[in-house]
Amino acid sequence: MLSVDSLSVGFPGNQVLQDVNFHLPQGSFCGLIGTNGSGKTTLLRTILGLLRPDKGKVETGDGGIGYVPQKIQLDPFMPLRARDVVALGIDGHRLGVPLPSPSRRRAVDSMLAEVGAAEFANRRVGDLSGGQQQRIMIAHALVRRPRLLLLDEPLANLDIRSVAEVIALLHKLVVEQKITVLVSAHDMNPLLPVMNQIVYLAQGRSVSGSVEEVVRSSVLSSLYGYHIDVIQVHGRVLVVAAVGAEPRTTEMAHGPVHVTSIP
Amino acid sequence: MFSDFMINTWTVASLVAVTAGLVGFFTVIRGASFAAHTIPLSTFPGAAAAVLLGVNQVWGLIVAAGLSVIGINALSRRGQPDVATAMTLVMMLGLGTLCLSQIGQYSQQVYALLFGQVFGISRASITPVAVIDILAAGALLMLFRPLLLSSLSTDLLQTRYLTATRLDLAFLIILAMASAVALPVVGALLVFSLMVGPASAARNITSRPVIAMGVTVLISLLTVWTAIVLSYVTNWPVGFFVGGFGALAYGAGRGVMRIRRWKPSPIS
Amino acid sequence: MFSPAKFITAAGFFHNSAVHVALAIGGSAAVVSAIVGVFTVLRAQSFAGHALADISSAGGSAALLFGLPPLVGFLAMAMLAASGMEVVGSRQIRERDLVSGVVLGAGLGVTALFLYLDVSMTTASNAANMVMFGSMFTMAPETMIPALWVAVLALAMCVLLYRPLLLIAIDPDIAAIRGLNVRLIGLLYLLTLSIAVALSAMTIGAILSTALLIGPAATAIRWSRRPGSAMVIASVIAISATWGGIFLAYASFYWTPNHGWPVSFFIVAIIFLAYLASGRTTALARLRRAMAG
Numbered sequence: 001m002l003s004v005d006s007l008s009v010g011f012p013g014n015q016v017l018q019d020v021n022f023h024l025p026q027g028s029f030c031g032l033i034g035t036n037g038s039g040k041t042t043l044l045r046t047i048l049g050l051l052r053p054d055k056g057k058v059e060t061g062d063g064g065i066g067y068v069p070q071k072i073q074l075d076p077f078m079p080l081r082a083r084d085v086v087a088l089g090i091d092g093h094r095l096g097v098p099l100p101s102p103s104r105r106r107a108v109d110s111m112l113a114e115v116g117a118a119e120f121a122n123r124r125v126g127d128l129s130g131g132q133q134q135r136i137m138i139a140h141a142l143v144r145r146p147r148l149l150l151l152d153e154p155l156a157n158l159d160i161r162s163v164a165e166v167i168a169l170l171h172k173l174v175v176e177q178k179i180t181v182l183v184s185a186h187d188m189n190p191l192l193p194v195m196n197q198i199v200y201l202a203q204g205r206s207v208s209g210s211v212e213e214v215v216r217s218s219v220l221s222s223l224y225g226y227h228i229d230v231i232q233v234h235g236r237v238l239v240v241a242a243v244g245a246e247p248r249t250t251e252m253a254h255g256p257v258h259v260t261s262i263p
Numbered sequence: 264m265f266s267d268f269m270i271n272t273w274t275v276a277s278l279v280a281v282t283a284g285l286v287g288f289f290t291v292i293r294g295a296s297f298a299a300h301t302i303p304l305s306t307f308p309g310a311a312a313a314v315l316l317g318v319n320q321v322w323g324l325i326v327a328a329g330l331s332v333i334g335i336n337a338l339s340r341r342g343q344p345d346v347a348t349a350m351t352l353v354m355m356l357g358l359g360t361l362c363l364s365q366i367g368q369y370s371q372q373v374y375a376l377l378f379g380q381v382f383g384i385s386r387a388s389i390t391p392v393a394v395i396d397i398l399a400a401g402a403l404l405m406l407f408r409p410l411l412l413s414s415l416s417t418d419l420l421q422t423r424y425l426t427a428t429r430l431d432l433a434f435l436i437i438l439a440m441a442s443a444v445a446l447p448v449v450g451a452l453l454v455f456s457l458m459v460g461p462a463s464a465a466r467n468i469t470s471r472p473v474i475a476m477g478v479t480v481l482i483s484l485l486t487v488w489t490a491i492v493l494s495y496v497t498n499w500p501v502g503f504f505v506g507g508f509g510a511l512a513y514g515a516g517r518g519v520m521r522i523r524r525w526k527p528s529p530i531s
Numbered sequence: 532m533f534s535p536a537k538f539i540t541a542a543g544f545f546h547n548s549a550v551h552v553a554l555a556i557g558g559s560a561a562v563v564s565a566i567v568g569v570f571t572v573l574r575a576q577s578f579a580g581h582a583l584a585d586i587s588s589a590g591g592s593a594a595l596l597f598g599l600p601p602l603v604g605f606l607a608m609a610m611l612a613a614s615g616m617e618v619v620g621s622r623q624i625r626e627r628d629l630v631s632g633v634v635l636g637a638g639l640g641v642t643a644l645f646l647y648l649d650v651s652m653t654t655a656s657n658a659a660n661m662v663m664f665g666s667m668f669t670m671a672p673e674t675m676i677p678a679l680w681v682a683v684l685a686l687a688m689c690v691l692l693y694r695p696l697l698l699i700a701i702d703p704d705i706a707a708i709r710g711l712n713v714r715l716i717g718l719l720y721l722l723t724l725s726i727a728v729a730l731s732a733m734t735i736g737a738i739l740s741t742a743l744l745i746g747p748a749a750t751a752i753r754w755s756r757r758p759g760s761a762m763v764i765a766s767v768i769a770i771s772a773t774w775g776g777i778f779l780a781y782a783s784f785y786w787t788p789n790h791g792w793p794v795s796f797f798i799v800a801i802i803f804l805a806y807l808a809s810g811r812t813t814a815l816a817r818l819r820r821a822m823a824g
Contacts, residue, residue: 050418069418075625077520078292078414079475085415092412093425095405097473124470127524140419230494269547294625295576296632306739341584341810346749353742357799360664360739364793374650374659378643453641457654458635463629484760506640513633517619 001026001150002047002180007056009039009046015204016042019056022199022208024182026061026147031191032184035200040184041070044150047182060148066141070073070152074133076126082136083108083121089140107143115139115169131162132167135169142173149173151183157189163190170194186216189236215239269495271384275392276487279445282396283457284483285403286441288432288476291462292415296333297345298435299458301352303442303451305331307376308359310447315362321391324446328439331355337434378502379450381491388448395444399437406433411472452502457483460509464516467523482512550666553734553794555675555775557667559682560730561743563768566689567727567760568748568769570720573700573758575624579616581741582631583721584637584728586612588737591662592645596653601666602674604716605732606681607724612638617718642737665736667777667794678730685726695721697758735773735795743769746802753809772801 002024009017016039024030034040045051047058048067066089086108091098098104112121115135120128125136135152141149151170155163171194173179185191188198192211199208200215201222207214214220215237220228224241232236306403313320331351338347351497363373403410409430413420417427438458445454461482465475490504572582590608594601612634619630642662651660661669695716697704707713724744731740751764775800783792 011367035357045418048418069416072416073625077626079470079472080411080415081470084411086471088408088415088419090406092340093420094408097404097407122470181500291629294628297581298630300578300581300635317541338810342749342753343572343575343577345575346572346745349577349581349741349745350749350803353739353746353799356738357742357796357803360736360793363660363664363797364791364796373792374646377659377663378639378646418808426725435690452636452639456640459629459632460636463633500640500643503640503647506636506638506643509640510633510637513630 001059001061002028002046002155002182003059004043005057005059007043007046007058008054009042009051010054017201017206018198018204020201020204020206022206024180024197024199026180027174028176028180028197029171029191029195030180030182030197030199031188032182032189032199032201033186033188034184035059035060035186039204040201041152042183044152047150063147065142066146066149068134068137068141068149068151068154070156072133074126076109076124078124078126081122082117082125082128082132083112085125086111086135086139086143089143111139111143115142116239129162130158131165132227134158134166136160138166138169138173140181145177148180149182151181153186155183155185155187167191167194168191170254192237242250268383269417271386271389272381272491273488274389275384275448276381276491277425277484278389278392278396279441279449279454280457280483280487281480282400282441282478283445283454284461285400285476286438287458287460287462287483288465288479289403289410289414290438290458291466293410293434295434295438296459297348299438300455302331302438303350303351303446303452303454303458304353304377304436304440305334305359306442306446307451308355308362309443310376311366314366320447321443324443327355328443330430332435332439335435348501349435375450376446379448379453381449381453381494381501384445384448392444392448395440399441402437403434406430407473412432423510425435450502453505456502456505456509457486460505460512463509464512464519465521467516486512547781548672549670550600550777550781552670552672552675553667554774556670556730557734557777557794558770559679560727560734560740561747561773562766563682563685563689563727564731564740564743565747565751565765565769565817566686567724567763568746569752569758569762570692570696570700571724571744572748572752573697577741577745578628579631580724580728580744582616582638582639582701583612583633583725584732584737584740584744585608586634587643587725587729587732588662589638589645590729591732591737592642592658595649595658595662596735597741600671600674600677601730601733602678602681602729605729606725608638609729609732610722613721613725614718615719617714643765662773663736663738664793665732665739665795667734667780670733674733678733680772681726682730685723685730688723688726692720692723693758735776735798736753739795739799742799742802743773744803746799746806750802750806750809768802770807772798772805775801803820 004020004022005019007020013213018124020043034044042051046053047060048065087104090104090107112118115138117135117139120132125133154166158166167190170181170183174181183191195211198211198214199206200223206212207219207223217228217229217230219228220239226241231240273429290296306324306328309323310320313323314517334351335348339352340359409420409425413427413430442454462479464482465478474478486508488503490501490508494501547775571577587605587609590604591601614632616630624752627632631817646662695711699713699716727744728740731743735743747765747768751761751767755761756763776794779797780792780794
């Protein structure tokens with residue numbers, strides 16, 4: 001479970017999050033949706049305890065948090081196998097050189113099997129495809145069996161097939177193990193079939209609830225402060241600023257139509 | 264070549280090779296080549312300042328190493344890290360040239376501190392090198408997993424005490440300790456060459472981190488030993504051979520990588 | 532009472548031919564380094580810039596050995612190293628830095644060898660010092676004209692490459708789409724950088740020339756938002772530091788009569804202080820903004 005209560009976070013001269021509230025029961029699959037710069041990463045880093053909030057509080061329940069960060073530096077020259085990355089999820093914070101341990105090996109092997117990465121477990125992690133690397137990072141985050149998993153833009157820079165694979169994997173984990181998953185994304189469409197909760201961030205503020213409750217013209221219009229249209233096309237959702245609506249932020253001032261979800 | 268006075272050379276050079284190899288492994292995977300170049304080089308003014316002030320050289324080296332770590336760390340907070348490193352380096356070197364100019368006996372000192380004088384190492388210098396090197400190597404082995412983890416992404420380390428910034432600082436301090444003791448015996452250039460060459464080859468030979476670290480130390484030792492033999496025979500500076508082997512090792516590593524990745528193209 | 536104006540005229544500062552050469556070559560090295568440096572800082576290539584300068588010392592020491600003009604030695608070696616880096620080159624910063632490091636280790640090894648040979652085979656017993664820390668006051672007057680021509684060439688290259696380099700600094704992919712040959716421009720840039728570092732290596736020394744390359748540019752970028760004006764500011768800082776350094780070094784012969792203070796120290800110190808001051812001003816501006824908001 002995850003509770004975020006009237007959370008405000010800012011840096012000097014820049015208020016990033018203002019009074020963000022939401023509650024996710026255990027076993028939720030939640031999308032954290034917003035454009036670039038809307039504060040998604042800041043929110044995730046605050047939940048992790050890497051940033052200190054100015055106001056409000058975060059409760060994450062027992063069992064620890066797994067985290068898949070946005071920017072991972074996996075250059076092809078790194079002498080690190082996929083299984084080493086997963087093993088670092090168990091004891092990467094410990095001191096000393098790792099000694100061979102059958103129990104750790106078993107834990108790593110079963111985790112690799114769960115995410116469908118057994119066949120490339122011994123390959124160099126920098127040589128793997130984007131989707132495969134994302135599986136390994138998810139295994140890394142889950143190997144200590146946390147009850148809450150945060151992923152920062154895990155679908156960015158993946159091809160369409162890998163996106164579907166990663167989402168199917170996350171869905172399986174939520175269903176089978178009752179893990180709470182919070183995935184940030186700038187495009188909600190790939191997540192629509194699986195997510196049962198949504199937190200929509202815009203201009204530092206948020207609305208949350210089920211997809212039907214949140215992704216509506218009236219709700220998003222009051223979040224953005226100007227008229228927003230929600231258009232459904234072939235089961236996909238487009239969120240656009242209505243023609244003639246006055247965007248208030250400079251970021252959106254370049255054109256009459258602002259599309260946050262690109263099909 | 265194995266006479267009494269050469270025994271000291273072999274001992275100290277081997278100690279330096281092991282520690283520099285270990286530091287080098289993390290230098291390469293963390294992409295810290297510039298820091299590994301800067302810290303040994305900006306430690307050298309310490310030796311000159313010590314002569315000028317008439318204090319023990321060790322103190323001068325430690326203070327200079329400390330100053331360069333503080334410089335890199337403090338300036339990086341406010342600007343581009345590569346610029347911060349460069350500015351620290353030039354300021355320390357500027358101070359170094361000032362100290363040297365006031366000592367006289369200028370050029371030979373510069374040469375020895377930059378390029379090293381592996382022959383004629385006194386027995387007394389073995390102990391401090393050994394102590395500091397063992398400490399530095401021990402600290403690196405202790406931090407093995409956190410250093411590896413934070414080189415993947417700084418956000419992955421979520422413990423209260425080992426934050427990514429502290430780990431960065433710890434790594435720079437270890438680098439500085441190892442440099443400070445190695446500098447007067449083998450020279451700034453040799454320390455730096457050992458910190459990039461062997462590791463750049465080892466990482467391509469194996470994908471297992473612990474083994475890659477071991478291979479780095481092995482290549483580092485072989486490099487130093489061969490360089491000493493060649494230097495003894497030709498009377499050419501040892502830094503020339505170490506630097507050259509570093510480049511060869513890097514090239515060989517790239518070659519191994521290419522062969523490993525090479526897949527026969529299907530016959531059409 | 533100490534009067535700088537009287538001191539300059541009395542000590543013959545402007546009538547000393549060594550000073551003339553130093554002012555001319557030092558000034559041109561400063562301007563070229565400052566302008567190229569803006570691109571170097573924008574591209575986050577401080578290490579490559581420093582490495583080229585260090586490696587050029589191999590050429591400087593070889594020139595001493597073979598009796599060639601130092602400028603030729605510094606320039607040839609820097610260009611050779613630049614081409615080497617570009618051939619092995621990589622777009623990943625980590626790998627690029629490692630390549631710079633490996634080439635640098637090998638290059639300094641060659642320097643060590645040549646310096647050893649200089650000392651043992653020629654009369655240049657001061658070789659290590661001259662090559663690594665510069666020889667501002669001992670440059671031959673006949674190097675002045677070629678040095679100025681090389682500087683003009685580098686400036687022309689900067690003008691030519693101005694827009695493509697900025698575009699590449701922003702995003703190499705966009706630049707490639709716009710039809711630029713990113714690798715060719717990268718190589719041309721490195722060659723221009725070689726000229727800059729060779730000039731300043733000859734004047735303030737191989738391992739200190741990084742100060743002229745990075746310091747003024749990094750300071751100017753903090754003060755200015757536009758690359759063009761940053762280049763102007765950087766040039767002003769660099770030339771003030773160099774000429775100020777020459778003056779102070781000249782004056783220092785009167786402070787500590789037996790051994791004057793090195794020019795390079797003063798130049799580096801002035802540049803470093805300007806860099807620190809620029810950090811302070813931006814911090815102040817931020818504070819002011821925070822208080823106003």
